[in-house]
Amino acid sequence: xxxxxxxxxxxxxxxxxxxxxxxxxxxxxxxSGKLPGGIDGLRADLGDADSLAQVLHGxxxxxxxxxxxxxxxxxxxxxxxxxxRVNGEALAQIGAWAARSTALVVHYSTDYVFDGRGARPYRExxxxxxxGVYGHSKLAGEIALRESGCAHLIFRTAWVYxxxxxxxxxxxxxxxxxxxxxxxxxxxxxxxxxxxxxxAATTVALQRWLDGDVARRAGYNGIYHLAAGGETTWCRFAxxxxxxxxxxxxxxxxxxxxxxxxxxxxxxxxxPAYSVLDTTRLRERFGVVPPxxxxxxxxxxxxxxxxxx
Ligand SMILES: NC(=O)c1ccc[n+]([C@@H]2O[C@H](COP(=O)([O-])OP(=O)(O)OC[C@H]3O[C@@H](n4cnc5c(N)ncnc54)[C@H](OP(=O)(O)O)[C@@H]3O)[C@@H](O)[C@H]2O)c1
Numbered sequence: 001x002x003x004x005x006x007x008x009x010x011x012x013x014x015x016x017x018x019x020x021x022x023x024x025x026x027x028x029x030x031x032s033g034k035l036p037g038g039i040d041g042l043r044a045d046l047g048d049a050d051s052l053a054q055v056l057h058g059x060x061x062x063x064x065x066x067x068x069x070x071x072x073x074x075x076x077x078x079x080x081x082x083x084x085r086v087n088g089e090a091l092a093q094i095g096a097w098a099a100r101s102t103a104l105v106v107h108y109s110t111d112y113v114f115d116g117r118g119a120r121p122y123r124e125x126x127x128x129x130x131x132g133v134y135g136h137s138k139l140a141g142e143i144a145l146r147e148s149g150c151a152h153l154i155f156r157t158a159w160v161y162x163x164x165x166x167x168x169x170x171x172x173x174x175x176x177x178x179x180x181x182x183x184x185x186x187x188x189x190x191x192x193x194x195x196x197x198x199x200a201a202t203t204v205a206l207q208r209w210l211d212g213d214v215a216r217r218a219g220y221n222g223i224y225h226l227a228a229g230g231e232t233t234w235c236r237f238a239x240x241x242x243x244x245x246x247x248x249x250x251x252x253x254x255x256x257x258x259x260x261x262x263x264x265x266x267x268x269x270x271x272p273a274y275s276v277l278d279t280t281r282l283r284e285r286f287g288v289v290p291p292x293x294x295x296x297x298x299x300x301x302x303x304x305x306x307x308x309x
Contacts, residue, residue: 013068022203028042031045124222154223155226157198190231193296237293
């Protein structure tokens with residue numbers, strides 16, 4: 001089984017490199033060709049159609065897992081072109097190649113395809129209405145992949161974080177060391193999801209797909225919501241981070257985290273106020289039951305504390 005992993009330097013890509021290893025031979029790519037730790041990997045720039053074509057045609061891949069994405073939500077408002085190329089057009093290219101090669105494509109999308117006006121957890125077939133360029137570009141990628149006719153699994157995830165990479169938890173830990181008090185928005189609701197959960201759930205789903213016959217595999221095509229259980233706000237998430245980090249000795253003391261409204265913290269791109277994802281389909285098709293978000297947080301704090309001590 002030859003697996004091509006795109007975007008191995010990202011939060012999710014890094015976890016996938018390890019998580020996918022039991023399924024086959026994983027060839028990891030990054031934009032520069034350098035893998036975490038400075039190891040040589042393959043080079044694939046999704047912003048450059050020739051670079052992407054070269055790696056796709058470089059071997060007889062059975063599965064392509066795309067963890068690469070243009071993820072700078074605010075910057076995307078000022079440079080829609082690159083966001084649409086990487087998150088949208090590249091998926092049309094990967095999908096067309098996979099349809100011809102009968103390869104499976106695994107791809108990740110986002111809660112930002114929704115406008116956040118929902119009042120119950122979003123299901124896969126609820127209407128999409130992205131509020132910004134990033135959400136539009138990710139939705140374009142979903143559509144392009146579906147329309148290519150290739151075998152595909154699209155996991156929509158949300159509020160991704162982990163012990164490494166650029167994420168909210170690491171920002172809060174840094175700020176908690178520098179400041180006496182933090183202010184964090186308390187009117188956006190979602191479920192913080194660890195990159196490790198995404199790697200593990202992807203592997204379980206892929207194993208189920210590989211175990212299926214042709215008819216069953218075709219039935220798996222589509223979108224799956226993949227996020228931790230429960231819900232919180234960014235402010236309550238920040239308080240939980242600070243409390244656990246102080247107890248684990250990662251920050252000197254538990255500082256105050258005050259709640260503010262999104263209107264008091266303007267950002268270039270608007271974010272959905274509510275983006276809890278309903279993961280029933282993931283459970284029914286693949287038997288994956290995501291744990292509560294607090295369990296993921298305990299695990300990440302534990303991992304950081306172990307590295308710290
Ligand atoms: N982060 C979240 O909160 C979140 C929420 C919902 C959905 N998602 C989705 O989950 C998936 C994984 O996100 P993540 O959190 O792992 O993101 P991440 O940590 O920002 O990683 C994205 C990776 O994509 C790479 N990349 C960017 N432009 C590229 C290009 N032109 N060619 C090749 N690689 C490129 C980046 O490479 P460099 O290291 O070279 O920049 C980076 O390694 C994405 O599809 C994202 O849309 C994320």
